[in-house]
Amino acid sequence: MATYITEDCINCGACEPECPNEAISEGDEIYVIDPELCTECVGFYDHEACQAVCPVECCLPDPKRVETEEALITRAARLHPDDGELKSRVTKNDFPSRFRK
Template sequence: MSTYITEDCINCGACEPECPNEAISEGDEIYVIDPELCTECVGFYDHEACQAVCPVECCLPDPKAVETEEQLLSRALRLHPDDGELKKKATANDFPSRFRK
């Protein structure tokens, strides 16, 4: 599932620079997350970076778009084809993921 930003967003922008996939952008009224770019930080962190910095905790997994760790890692690898470290960790099955806490 990708993460989404609820209407509780205060439009502070803290989340945008934290996203390893550049999936977050400023929308008309609140920040938004492109679900085609979101990997819930699988492969990069053991938590969702946007949620970790959000002062109102409005970055949440979308229950309408559930995805597995495998799907999210596959997307991360597709989005970052030149990231040798990510490939190495993925091959060794030793990558950061909120699913592995």
């Protein structure tokens, strides 16, 4: 499932630079996450980086968009085709993921 930002967002921008996929951008009133770019940080961290820095905890998994770890790591690899470290970790099935805590 992609992460989404709730209406509780205070528009501080702390989340935007943390996203390894550049999925977060400033919306009209609050920050938004592009679900086609979000991998819930699978492949990069063992947690959702946006949620870790959010002062109001409004970056939440979207229950309307449930996705498997496999789908998320496939997306991460597609979004970062030139990232040799990620490619190596995917090949070895040894990548960070919130699913593996």
